Amino acid sequence: MSVPRSVALERTLYTLTAPVLAAAPNLFADSPVNTVVQLAGAAGVGGWVLAYKSNEPGTGRKILRWSPLVAAAAIDVAARNTIGWGPYCLDALLAAGWAAAGLLVMPFSRHTRRRHRPALAAPAFAPQLQPAPEPSPAQPDDGADTFTRQVRQLWENRGLPGRTIVVKATPHPGMPNDLSLLLRATEAGRPISGLTDDAVAAAFGVDASDVRIEEVARQYGREGGPGWKEVHVTPDLNERRRKAPTDHEWWADRIGQAGGPVPGSEFVKKVRDPGRKVTHYIAQVPDDMGEPRVNQHTLAAALKTKYDEGRLFVTVDGSQVLVSLWDTSPLAQVFPATRELLTPDKDGRWVTGYLGNGQPARNRVYTDRGAAHGLFVAPSGGGKTQLMALHVAADALFGAVVMLATEAPDEKTAALGKHTARYGIGALYMIRLLRVLDALMEIRGEMVWEDGRVHDWDPGQPGCPYRMLSAYLDEFLSAARDGEYGAEIMDLAEGVSVKGRKYGIGIKVAGQSIYVQDGFTQLLCENLRENCIPVVLKVAPKKVGEMFKALGISSENTPAPLPRSFSPAEAGRIERVMRGEPEPPSDSNTGGAGWIVEAKQPDVLRTLFMDFKAGIDGYFPDTIATLTDHEIRELEARDLWFDWTEPPRPGEFGPEPTDDEYGDEDAPKKGGGKRRSGGGKSAARRDAVTSPRQALEAIKNLSGV
Numbered sequence: 094m095s096v097p098r099s100v101a102l103e104r105t106l107y108t109l110t111a112p113v114l115a116a117a118p119n120l121f122a123d124s125p126v127n128t129v130v131q132l133a134g135a136a137g138v139g140g141w142v143l144a145y146k147s148n149e150p151g152t153g154r155k156i157l158r159w160s161p162l163v164a165a166a167a168i169d170v171a172a173r174n175t176i177g178w179g180p181y182c183l184d185a186l187l188a189a190g191w192a193a194a195g196l197l198v199m200p201f202s203r204h205t206r207r208r209h210r211p212a213l214a215a216p217a218f219a220p221q222l223q224p225a226p227e228p229s230p231a232q233p234d235d236g237a238d239t240f241t242r243q244v245r246q247l248w249e250n251r252g253l254p255g256r257t258i259v260v261k262a263t264p265h266p267g268m269p270n271d272l273s274l275l276l277r278a279t280e281a282g283r284p285i286s287g288l289t290d291d292a293v294a295a296a297f298g299v300d301a302s303d304v305r306i307e308e309v310a311r312q313y314g315r316e317g318g319p320g321w322k323e324v325h326v327t328p329d330l331n332e333r334r335r336k337a338p339t340d341h342e343w344w345a346d347r348i349g350q351a352g353g354p355v356p357g358s359e360f361v362k363k364v365r366d367p368g369r370k371v372t373h374y375i376a377q378v379p380d381d382m383g384e385p386r387v388n389q390h391t392l393a394a395a396l397k398t399k400y401d402e403g404r405l406f407v408t409v410d411g412s413q414v415l416v417s418l419w420d421t422s423p424l425a426q427v428f429p430a431t432r433e434l435l436t437p438d439k440d441g442r443w444v445t446g447y448l449g450n451g452q453p454a455r456n457r458v459y460t461d462r463g464a465a466h467g468l469f470v471a472p473s474g475g476g477k478t479q480l481m482a483l484h485v486a487a488d489a490l491f492g493a494v495v496m497l498a499t500e501a502p503d504e505k506t507a508a509l510g511k512h513t514a515r516y517g518i519g520a521l522y523m524i525r526l527l528r529v530l531d532a533l534m535e536i537r538g539e540m541v542w543e544d545g546r547v548h549d550w551d552p553g554q555p556g557c558p559y560r561m562l563s564a565y566l567d568e569f570l571s572a573a574r575d576g577e578y579g580a581e582i583m584d585l586a587e588g589v590s591v592k593g594r595k596y597g598i599g600i601k602v603a604g605q606s607i608y609v610q611d612g613f614t615q616l617l618c619e620n621l622r623e624n625c626i627p628v629v630l631k632v633a634p635k636k637v638g639e640m641f642k643a644l645g646i647s648s649e650n651t652p653a654p655l656p657r658s659f660s661p662a663e664a665g666r667i668e669r670v671m672r673g674e675p676e677p678p679s680d681s682n683t684g685g686a687g688w689i690v691e692a693k694q695p696d697v698l699r700t701l702f703m704d705f706k707a708g709i710d711g712y713f714p715d716t717i718a719t720l721t722d723h724e725i726r727e728l729e730a731r732d733l734w735f736d737w738t739e740p741p742r743p744g745e746f747g748p749e750p751t752d753d754e755y756g757d758e759d760a761p762k763k764g765g766g767k768r769r770s771g772g773g774k775s776a777a778r779r780d781a782v783t784s785p786r787q788a789l790e791a792i793k794n795l796s797g798v
Contacts, residue, residue, distance in 0.1 A: 118172035130169040137162030164191055240264055244274065251296040253279060255288025257322065268329040270299075275309070276322045284319035293324055303328040344376065347395045354392035355414055357382045369451055370420040378412045385414045389653065392416065401656035406449035406697065417450045423699065424449060424655075424686045430483060430701035432712055436490045441465070441552065443487045445480075445628065445689065446700035454689045454698040456484065456626050458491045463550055463594030464561050466620070467601030468627040470640065475631035476685035478505045481565060481603050482703050485509055486712040488563040494718045498523040499567035505705050506567060512713040513565075514720070517737050520575035520582065523566060525737040527585035529728060530564055530598055533720075534589070536727045537596040550597035560718055561597040564589075570604045570613065577746075583614060590620035599624075607643050618643060622690075628700070630687030631655070641688075641695060650694050655686055 113126060137160070144155035168191055237245070244262035248254070257276040265271035278285050294301040305325045311317030334342050344360035347353065358376040365372050378385040387407050393400040396418055403422035408415040434444040434453075441459040448454050457465050467484055471477035482505065488495050489512060496515040499506050500523070510516025515526070542548050543556025550557065566572070566586065573583045589600050602621060607613055621627070622644055632640050634654035641651045669676065685702065688695035703709055720728075728734035732745075 118169055130166055133162045133166060135166070137166070161191070237261070244272070248296065254292040254296050255285055255322075256280070256283075257285055257288055265327070265330070268327070271325075271327045271329045274324040274326070276324060277316075278320045282320065285322050288322055288324075293326065297326050299326060299328045303331050344374070348392070349376065354388045354395055355385055355416075358385060358414055361413075371423075371451060372418045374416040374418070376414045376416070378414065380412055382412075385409055385412065387414065400653070403449070403656060408450050409694075415450070423447065423451060424697065426699065427702050428699060430486075430703045430712060432486075432490070434701060435483060435486045435712060437487055441491070443490075444701065445483060446685070446698045448689075449697040449699075454696065454700075456487070456628070456689070458488055458493065458563075459552055459561065459599075460594075460624060462624060464563070464597045464599035466590060466594070466599045466625040467563075467565075467603075468607065468621045468625050469601070469603040469630075470605065470607055470627070470632070471603075471630035471687065472605050472633070474684060475687070476700060477603055477605075477630060478503070478509075478567075479685055479703055480628055480630065480700050481567065481601070482509050482705075482709065482712075483701055484601055485513065485563075485565060486703070486709075488561070489513075489713050489718070491561065492714075492718055493561040493563050494720055495563050495565070496526055497565045497567070498526045498572075500571040501568060508705055508709060512709070512717065514717055515737070520572040520578045521741065522737050523569075523572045524578040524582050524585070525733070526564055526566075527582060527589065529733050530562070530589045530593060530600070531585050532728060532731055532733055533562065533598060533724060534592055534596045536724055537598075540723065549595040557597070559597060559721055559724060561599070562720075563599050563601060565601045565603065567603045568605075569602045570606060573613075583617070587614055587617045587620070590617050590624075594624055601625075607640070613643075619645075627690045628687060628698075629690065629695070630685065630700070632687070641690075644690055646690065646693065646695060652688060652695050652697070655697070 140155065140158070140162075144152050147155075241259065241262045245259045248257075248259045255276075256279045258279050260275040260277055262275075263273045265273070276285065276288070288306065290301040290304040290306060293304045293306070297304075303326060305327070307323045307325070309317045309321035309323050334346070338346065340363050341360045344358070348355050349358040349360070350356065355376060355378070358378050361375040361377050363372065363374055376385075387409065389405065389407060390400050392407070393402075393405050396405060396416075398404050398418065403424045404419045406417045406419075408417070428447055437443045437458050441457045442455045443458070444453045445456045446454045456467075459465050469477055469480050469484075471480070485495055485497065495513040497506070497510050497513045498517055500518070500520060502518045507516075517523075517526070537550075537559055539547065540558045542554075542558055548554060548557075550559075550561070552561070569582075569586070573579045573586070575582065586600060586602070589598060593599060600621075607618055627644055629640060629644070632654070637654050638648070638651055642648075666676070685700040687698065687700075689698045690696075703712060725734055732742075
């Protein structure tokens with residue numbers, strides 16, 4: 094039997110030291126050996142003290158380890174104080190006893206190797222082979238691979254969740270903790286009903302969100318149906334998906350999920366346009382889900398922006414969805430007008446501005462039904478005059494005759510009037526213009542074309558004897574509520590909106606409202622919106638719903654109000670509050686921003702900007718188109734072509750009252766008779782009350798105030 098090296102060394106040390114320990118004090122009293130033995134004994138005593146004071150276990154073992162040194166020092170002291178070798182050779186006996194005790198106990202080597210030696214008198218156990226686990230009756234051995242057998246053992250140890258057994262387990266490459274399980278019910282012919290995400294998650298020690306249970310379709314050579322389930326446990330995949338998702342995963346988790354901004358949508362592709370600084374996301378909704386449903390507010394939050402910033406725009410085309418996210422809001426930009434953009438193409442279309450998705454927004458000077466009308470709605474400061482100037486320039490560049498009447502003068506309208514055939518101010522001027530339009534429908538209806546026949550106006554048919562005419566009526570509702578001329582103005586505008594398109598005559602109505610209750614008639618509103626592309630700018634949030642309802646837009650297509658500013662909020666508000674500083678002024682940059690209503694869905698746009706301060710002559714042709722000589726002669730014959738800024742002519746608005754009639758309190762006021770160019774329809778319309786203001790005027794007329 095081999096002896097450890099430390100044991101043999103310690104035994105040899107005791108054997109060699111015992112004679113020296115006995116002889117040194119007797120032969121050489123002052124030998125250095127005695128000093129060394131005494132110092133070793135002192136070290137042993139110090140070891141005892143430290144072992145006694147220590148709070149660690151093994152104090153007795155440490156004291157026993159230092160005992161040979163202390164005993165050797167004691168024997169050396171005794172041998173030096175005895176006479177000779179002492180009685181009965183006591184010095185030699187003590188040294189021999191010290192060596193024998195050391196050989197038996199061996200305190201140094203034994204206590205040093207306490208963790209590596211077997212217990213004293215403990216027999217060594219023979220190695221035992223563990224019996225292989227017997228196959229489970231629930232999951233018999235079918236020759237499955239090692240991974241499947243390991244998962245089966247785990248599944249059984251967890252109590253067969255949902256009363257199922259593992260048919261096959263498949264690890265996911267590159268994902269150490271991900272796997273897929275094919276399960277079936279423990280009892281053949283029974284459906285799996287108690288298997289839940291929580292039960293599977295508890296079996297594998299993962300979160301329930303990392304478990305997905307799917308149905309199993311029947312395949313060739315394998316059953317399917319309710320007695321089978323496929324389970325995917327993917328903690329690694331989900332962790333990676335949370336930290337670094339792909340575009341498809343991000344869209345599915347944040348956008349297309351149930352209850353998300355575009356529920357049911359599937360990501361198609363992402364396109365970055367560095368030149369225009371916009372990112373496009375294209376998604377598809379399954380055909381069986383119908384038209385995509387988009388919640389733009391939650392979509393903005395998912396894209397880490399705010400709806401009020403005006404950076405996010407959504408375009409729906411059938412089952413496809415285009416989400417455009419701009420670096421900065423395109424509605425906050427200024428798009429300068431140019432003569433090229435304002436010139437109509439062969440189809441009569443020209444660029445009015447740009448949509449939120451970057452597309453050019455186009456209007457038209459004519460339609461397939463004749464001359465186009467116009468409808469511009471905006472509050473004061475909303476960009477209405479700018480929009481009207483763009484239309485005037487487009488009509489002029491098309492070669493049309495343009496006339497402009499406004500209820501009140503302003504700087505921009507006056508500059509615009511220099512480029513029109515006729516321009517004037519006030520309700521009187523507007524009614525004279527409308528009378529001319531009414532008469533021109535009759536005149537043009539009798540003008541013969543080059544082929545010798547009379548046709549409805551068509552820009553694509555050659556030989557037309559007259560030009561298209563566009564009449565702009567600014568602040569129309571204010572003029573239509575005029576006490577003397579308002580009723581006839583509304584009556585004439587309604588008539589031109591019905592028949593004017595056939596004679597190349599379009600009226601462009603601009604105002605702050607299109608509500609019937611504000612003075613608009615339902616017929617006029619319908620005719621205008623059906624024969625034009627309305628533009629609505631900067632509507633107050635509370636009026637958006639009513640405004641688009643008046644334009645025939647359904648409630649589901651009614652847009653959300655535009656923000657009060659498209660500029661991002663300036664950072665550092667907390668610091669300004671702490672310093673007691675005021676907030677910076679808000680940048681009101683929504684002038685010219687609004688909606689263009691060409692189809693059932695209004696689109697957000699920003700109109701082109703025409704710089705009046707720099708001059709607008711460059712936007713217009715060099716010559717101003719006018720009526721033909723024949724038209725002017727016919728109008729003069731009807732006493733309608735003269736300076737419309739003159740005061741009312743005698744008999745222009747009915748027969749002049751006699752002196753006796755002036756004294757009669759019930760005599761009609763000036764303008765109460767029939768107009769020269771028509772019958773008595775306007776008088777009846779003048780008495781109609783369609784607004785509170787007209788009711789007040791009627792009361793004043795009745796009371797003679």
